[in-house]
Amino acid sequence: MQDHRLSIPDTPCLVLSNARVPAELVVTPPPGARKDAEGALLLDLLLDRGLIAGLFPAGTAPDAGARVDLLGRHLWPAFIDMHTHLDCGHAIPRVRPDGTIHGGFSLTAEDWPRWTDADLDLRMEFGIRCAYAHGVAALRSHVDSETLAYSKHHWRALDRMRAKWAGKVDLQGVTICAMEAWVGEDARALADLAADMGGILGGVTDTLDRGENGTYDALAHALDRLFALAKERDLDVDLHVDQTEDLSAFTIPEIAKARLRSGFQGRVVLGHCVNLSLMSPEVIDETLALAKEADLAFVSMPTPMMYLMDRKPGRTPRWRGVTAANEIRAAGLPLAIGGDNCRDAWFAYGDHDMLDTLKQAIRVFQADEPLTGSLAMASRVPADLIGRPDLGRIGVGLPAHLVIFQSRSLNTVLARDQADRIVLKHGRQVTDPLPQHHELEAALGLADTLA
Ligand SMILES: [Zn+2]
Incomplete structure (x- = not known):
């Protein structure tokens, strides 16, 4: 035998x-x-x-x-995880998520003062070690950048990890902030910081509401500034988009139009876009045609979205919470998947295992029958989107x-x-074992939290 x-x-x-x-x-x-x-x-x-x-x-x-x-x-x-938040991760049990987007924002902001160099290094490295043991070759991480001071602090932590893990797991950073930041006084400094750190630019497009006339003038202005700053520095763009079930908050068309008027030639990736799947088939078709014209790409994070979306106390969710994945792919647009948050204020679980993310995506999207093309969502497609055609x-x-x-x-x-x-x-x-959670808790001074 x-x-x-x-x-x-x-x-x-x-x-x-x-x-x-x-x-x-x-x-x-x-x-x-x-x-x-x-x-x-x-x-x-x-x-x-x-x-x-x-x-x-x-x-x-x-x-x-x-x-x-x-x-x-x-x-x-080896897998590619092109959408993570290493700086937020592995903060449980000192952070106790409540399963809502609002809780994700507010509990993360409450945690920021605890993000010392030592704290960031411990938690970020834990995430990278998990990914490495699971067979992830490269990670893109969104760097919390709500203020310039926080941004510098968090980017330096990513830079330390990048140096330490060179040759094992390749790390790439992307700024995440409210879109207002790109029209603020620190916009240029924020873009320079990302460029100096070998990173790219991003933001959360749902933070700017429509004006009284129902149009997205403020968002359009912020997107124009973002694309101009990215173009000047030759940086790609990766945005958090429409992480909501509110159908009136729909920014994909604004991003597509801003991209088209910008003349920006870099890669533009849109993360989440979950309410697209709640739109009528006509709106989905129109939106994806515009996205194609603007050469946009998409990344979906199925596991945390199932956790966060359509959550109401005492009621079972009626909606899977993911984007219109199969329509995006049928339209010939690139769709990658990512792990997203991991044991933090946004998502209580996760282990940086892209095989698990792929399995979840295939089931949630019903991206089988045929499976052909679906496997590349966790390797070949994200490798191309992060500019690493040698990987995946x-x-x-x-x-x-x-x-x-x-x-x-x-x-x-x-x-x-x-x-x-x-x-x-x-x-x-690779013989490194998966790191143990209790060892991290001890190192963070949280060992007695569950006692
Ligand atoms: Zn994210």
């Missing part, structure tokens, strides 16, 4: 034979590779000094000294950041939690 555990030798040159790789995650399949009934290619991978040096039909790779027979196990590229896919010459599952079918990858997955970074097995 075959031992079901795998041992990956720690060697610079290695063949992983008989892998099953979803075809949508392979850049250029080798001629002659067979595809299984679930759309996975049967491949051998040659790894050499941290890179994927060759792809071959299963059983045909040349000898490289070391060989591991995967016996048909699924092998995927399997291809010759790309880094060997890989995840190997015990499962030998796509169905069972998605059925089970895959806690025993093997993560390879630069072709070497």
Whole structure:
């Protein structure tokens, strides 16, 4: 009987034979590779000094000294989580979320004074360690920037983490603030700060209401300023958009129009957009046509949105709380998924596991039948959106950041939690365990909170 555990030798040159790789995650399949009934290619991978040096039909790779027979196990590229809030995360139990958007704002603001350097480092690193152990290669994190002073403090923390985790998990920051900030006196300094930190610009578009005449004049002005500042610094834009069930608060068309009049050439990503799914089919079609014209991309965070949206005391939610995911994809627009908040004032749970996020997305969106294209939402699509076309896919010459599952079918990858997955970074097995919550609580001085 075959031992079901795998041992990956720690060697610079290695063949992983008989892998099953979803075809949508392979850049250029080798001629002659067979595809299984679930759309996975049967491949051998040659790894050499941290890179994927060759792809071959299963059983045909040349000898490289070391060989591991995967016996048909699924092998995927490492995940990308392009929407996180590392600075807010892992504040439970000192922060006790109430499941509402209002609570998310107010409880986070109450927590800000506790965000010392040491506190930020502990909580952010905990999140990164979880992601690394789960097989996440890159994270984009929204940096709380409500004031310039807070922003500097939080960006410096992200910068420390970026330096410390270089070569393991790539970190990218994006400013998150009310859109009013982009017309305020610190707007230019905020944009310069993000640029200096290798980050990009963002904001929460629902903070500016319509004027008395029913139009979004103030938001349009703020968006114009944001795009001008981004254009001057050649930075991409990633916004928090319409995280509400209020149908009158609908800012996607304003963003699209602002983008079109700006001449801004960078990538523009819209996060959340949940009330789009409550609009009429005609409004959805019109909005997505405009979004396409404006070259917008979308990212959805299904897990925390199920938690936050349509929550009313004593009543079961009637709405799944996610955007019009399948319509966005059918319109030919990029749709990624992200993990979003994790054990903080906005979302009580989470473990930075993008496989879990993908499984939730597939179920909540009903993004199966067919599954084709859905897997890329957690790897290839977000890698493109964060400007990392070298990640999130399997291809010759790309880094060997890989995840190997015990499962030998796509169905069972998605059925089970895959806690025993093997993560390879630069072709070497990651042996770091998941960090323990009780150790973080002790380090934060919260050890007795549950006593
Ligand atoms: Zn967010």
